[in-house]
Amino acid sequence: MLFKSLQMKLTVIFGLCLLVVIVALGVYNIIATQQTEQFVIASSSQSSTEMATDLLHEKAQAISFEIDAMLEVPLDTTRTLADVLAGVKDEAINLNISRERINDILRSLLVRNPNFVGVYTAWEPNALDGLDDLYADAEGHDETGRFIPYWSRNADGNIALEPLVEYENQETFEHGVRKGEWYLLPRERKEEVAIDPLPYPVQDDIVWMVPLIAPIIVNNTFYGITGIDMRVERLQTRVEEENEAFYSGAGRIALVSHKGILAAASDNPDLIGQSLAQWMPETWQRDLERIQSGESTSEVTAKTLKVIVPVKIGRSPLFWGVIAEVPQETVLAEVHEFADQLHQRGRQDLLWQIGVAVGITIISLLVIWLVSKSLVAPIRKSVTLAESVAAGDLTPTIEVKQRDEIGVLTDALRGMIFRLREVVTDVKKTAENVASGSQTMSANAEAMSQGTTQQAAAAEEASSSMEQMAANIRQNAENALQTEKIAVQAAKEAEESGQAVAEAVTAMQTIAQKVAMIEDITRQTRMLSLNATIEAARAQEHGKGFAV
Incomplete structure (x- = not known):
């Protein structure tokens, strides 16, 4: 019965058209808002990832420089010591120095450098003065009489002299490093090296250390080595401090030697001396290849953001590496928070839009009702007049002041x-x-x-x-x-x-x-x-x- 009224028909038709337009605009606005949110979040995520990658690379680079500086000092010292002792075999210099005097120098270096755990030199048989037989089993010597003094500092700070051991041992530790690597490798390569972390006895204690070795070479002839040992605990402490300062320790940082041995691991100190495969089981081989090649790389996955920066220690051609890794959820935490805020704001805007749309619809329907009423009124008068004429009454009249079709x-x-x-x-x-x-x-x-x-x-x-x-x-x-x-x-x-x-x-x-x-x-x-x-x-x- 309602649709028999032209006014109601006009109101319903125009109201439905208005509703369709409002709904279409609302749906479009919702879709556009969602797409904008996705675009903003994606852009923010990409920007945050790129920024985090740069920051992580800078952090790893800074750690690399710091590790290099920490190891460069003892390596420079041992290189200088090797150059001095090489004067014994250099005819142009013809340095005349006794074993006792060399021991005094070694002890003095250890005393003056509290960060050193050990200072030493090891010579080939009879290479120093040809008096090995006289020093057999003497203090700081073994039964061979070779000059192999090892001045060490224990955990209590006590300094003692012991002969070096395992210097000719080709056997390997569980992590694949030879027990005599610190002597065998520089003799083989005839160049200074930073030896992979290994355990070594220090005054009845086993200490994980990084030996920094310089060969004594004159006219391309190897005569022996000089070396300084650094405790890995010092490297571990520094790596942990750097990791804590970056994303509040949410990530992890590792210092890896040339052969893939962990010298420091911020998230698990117990892995020191273990293979990189224990710390990075999925990509350790690829990561080690990048470290050995001295390649600086970054890798972004769905879960993590990883950066590898090489560490060049002194003049050694054997690169070490710093691996820094941060979870994506940590990197994108601010983005996710921003996304939540943006989503919440979008919901509030949507509620406001719905409210405004409802208000506009009600007002528009009221306006349509009034306008249709003004349009239908003269038509109703015309209908009443026509009904009167049909009934035979020609007396009624009609007055409508309009210029349109009605x-x-x-x-x-x-x-x-x-x-x-x-x-x-x-x-x-x-x-x-x-x-x-x-x-x-x-x-x-x-x-x-x-x-x-x-x-x-x-x-x-x-x-x-x-x-x-x-x-x-x-x-x-x-x-x-x-x-x-x-x-x-x-x-x-x-x-x-x-x-x-x-x-x-x-x-x-x-x-x-x-x-x-x-x-x-x-x-x-x-x-x-x-x-x-x-x-x-x-x-x-x-x-x-x-x-x-």
Whole structure:
């Protein structure tokens, strides 16, 4: 029933269109907002990852420089010591120095450098002074008498002299480093090296250390080595401090030797001396290859961000490496927090948009309702007017002050009613005139009928044509009465409805035909009367009774 109202139809149609537009805009806005969020988050993630990669690389590079500096000092010291002792075998220098004097120098170096765990030199058999046999089993010597003094500092700071051990041992530790690597490798390579972390006895304790070795070479002949040992604990402490300062220790940092042995691991000190495979099981081989090649790389995965920076220690061609790794969730923590804030803001904006859309919809529906009401009002007036006209009432009128199509329609309807009133008035007047003429014709017909009856009585002996004429006269009278009834009926119907105009016109045509017939009969009657008079005149006395 509601949709029978044009106002309701307009409101519903325009309301639905408005709702579709608002919903479409809302959906588009939601999709656009989500895409914007995704773009912003992706861009922020990429930027954060790139920034974190740069920061991590800088951090690893800084650690690399610091480790290099920590190892460079003892390596420079042992290199200098090797250069000095090489003067013993260099004829151009011909340094004359005793074993006791060398021991004094070694002890002095250890005392002056508290970060050193051991200072030593080891010579080939009889290479120093040819007196090995004299020093067999002497202090700081073993049964061979070779000059192999090892000045060490234990955990309590006590300094002691011991002979070096395992210097010719080719056997390997569990992590693959030879027990005599610190002597064998520089003899083989004839160049200074930083030996992979290994355990070594220091005053009855086993200490993990990094030996820094310089060979004693004169004219390409190897005579021995000088070395300084560094505790790995010092490297471990520094790596842990650096890791704690970066992302609050959420990542991890490792110092890896040339052969892939862990010299420090911030997240697990127990892995010191273990293979890199224990710390980085999935990519350790690739990472070790990059370290050995001195390649600085970065790698971003779904879970981690990893940077590898080489460490070049002194003049050694054997690179070490710093590996720094940070979880992606740590790197992107701020991005995720920003994404949550952005998502929360998006939800709030969406709620506001829904509220505004509902408000706009309600206001728009109200405006549409009022506008449609103003549009439908003149149409309703026109409908009421048309219903009145259909009921036969032509008195109502309509006044609409509009210039649009509705105004044109009401003007046309008003003009139609005005013309219909004129037509009905004309029909009514015509019907009244017809009725009046019919009454006059009826009276004349009655008078003529009476005269004809008198003539018929006076001319009883007239011809049969006179009787026929009387019958026609009576018929004419009846027709006249019938005509009067038709005219009266036509006038009545004309007054009831404008639609009877056509019937009234037909009735008037019939009346005109009847009047013409009556006039014809009247002429015939007059002719008969004239003929009768003429015949009576001709008959003279005999025809007096026939005169009309």
